[in-house]
Amino acid sequence: MNSKRFLVTIVALILLTSIMAGCSSKNNEAGNNAGDSGKKEKVAIKVWLTPQWKGVLDATEPGADYDSFFKHAAEKFTAQYSKYDAKVDVEVIAGDQRDQLLNVNLSSGTPPDVIFESVFALGDYVHRGALAPLTDIVDDASKKDIAQSYWDSVTFGKDVYFYPFQNNPGTLVYNADMFKAAGLEKFVGGDTEIKTWTLAEYEEILKGLKDNLPKDKYSNAYPMALYAMNNQGDTWNLAYLRMFGNKFFDDQGNIVLDDANGVKAAAWLKKIKDAGYTNPGPESVSSNDVNGMFQNQQLAISFTNPVLFNNTKADMESGKLKKFDARLANIPSESGDPLSFTYVTGAGVFNTKDEKRMEVAKDFVKFFSTDPELVKSSKNAIPVRSSVAEEFKSEKPLFAAYDANSKYLFNFTGNVPGYSQLREVLYPELQALYMGASTPERAVKEYQTKGNKVIQTNKANSVIYGNQ
């Protein structure tokens, strides 16, 4: 018995000693590091981003990945940073898990310090007081270089909450080969042009595609993509609802879709669906589905943005997709002016209540959003900086076309509180409309009532509206 006890004691002592030795060696290591970096205080920050572009400047670089740019920016930043001994951890999170991860981490007090993502998806976090204003890190040079419309989309109340980096304008994409096969050559635009059609022309195109597309070459193909299964890609649906001139939000940030023009737009959507101008069953088809159908040449007109468009072209080049002539067009409107919107992508800083970390986070955001070399990476989408767009205009001829569209940009979120919840209200109404369970009049009325209720509830809790 005694010998057993003795053995247990020895084992326990060995374990204890090894744990203590492990801890002390770690401490020494930390101490040494502190000594090496000239006694600067260590501050570690965490950067999250959703997949945007691969590589630092280009996806063709060896080992290019979604975090390449930020890892490179972090290295460059820490090498020149004098205030603290900064460490930047970069993590790529899946776009569809963004809210889940952020909400869980915010609730448990462990949000990231910096987030890089499309601004429209993060507006709610501003209203909840989770993000810190960045107005103090915006300098005059950047204010001049980046157009006012981009600053408007990142400004909530009086403050700027995101540093704009690049943007992703939403347009239509069409299969020029299918147009030609249906005898619609006259509507095909140039390959570096974003073609603008009038609404009457657009309807003629849809009818032409429906009636004249050769069935032997394009079996089971439809003229236009329409979807409302979930909130994905809903910005195009929001744009369609503005086709007849409805302005969507009033000056107080309330939805005003329920007027003659809003009803007309809803009726138009129902009309083209019933006429067979769209894929069947839009109520249970997602934007992913229609994107796949367009790539498989089952749809002649679909939705796109520069990243999606470039990916489709790249897949054709690499042989993943059968080649066809894909070109861009604007969403038409009754007035003849194109309907244009964009997803501004940029960085925000979370209000972690740790002043040093927030200081480093802001310095890092300012660094990569203004460094002349690093901002060049924004060419992977559309740069928000005129200087970068100018520099790459010969390499990327579509930049000029997107730039020409920028005067038609509308702010699709209206920067209203509760936007993500608002998104959940739209697609059920569209589903009811397409299924025939609702009329255009009722659908817009219901959406407006439910949507405004969401906005009011969230206004009551918004720090921007001074209610907390």
Next chain:
Amino acid sequence: MRLRNQSTREGLTGYLFILPQMLIFLIFLVYPIIEGIRLSLYQINYQNEKFVGLANYTTLFNDPVFFKALTNTVVFVVFIVILTVGFALFVASAVFDKNAKYVSFIRGTYYVPVMVSMVVMSMVWSFLLNPANGLISYFSQEMGLGTVNLLGKTQTVLPVIIFVTFATNVGQAIILYIAAMIGVPKDLFEAAEVDGASRWQVIRKILIPSVKSSTIYITIINIIAVLKIFVVIQLLTGGGPNNASVTLMYYLYNNAFKYNQLGVASAVGVIMFLITLLLSVPQLRSLIKEK
């Protein structure tokens, strides 16, 4: 005195053995339940928590989508559990006394969908059912019947989800029933044979009563599983069309992670907990009584 000391010591040893399990149970099950009940009485923002009494429950009871979710969940529970138990009983009683290789084959075939992730299963069904580019719609168009949109009609979306979930879950129940039926004493069947009982009588009078505890167990685990039905909804219908297939779990997820209404989401969680408790307690009681 010494005897009492010894029994106390033995009891203490027993408690020490279950201590780790009790700690895990308290930390990971009891604490979240209590915290969930607490949160359901608060309005939670990033910066603060505000006690709002039963306001979250009032919000729920004023939301028609909540009642839709509640009704749908009940419909799913009733139909999927009845289908699963009924079909598993049927398959198991038909094959349990057959050749061992044949039984293994049947077991394996029905169990494969259980092993495949629900995400994969949902994607396969989505590929079949998609009205625009799904296989079913494609064949129906080829046959000149037009497009079929089973997920886009309020009348058909529930039966489709019931079938998909049932087809994925039933393997588990079949395995449990076959194991239970193989364990039923042989002399009962021999006696029934001597008495000239028919197959139907053997199933009704011997098999089904003998596997009663398995039936209760299968019913409880299926009720709990179906109450939590989520992946298939998220991937196949997104709660649509027009909220026709939204369930309590999907509603909870939307509130917690999309709308950031943690208080309301907790209130849904509390209601789901009560429903599970109400449905499970009588069955658990009968299970314990039997033992």
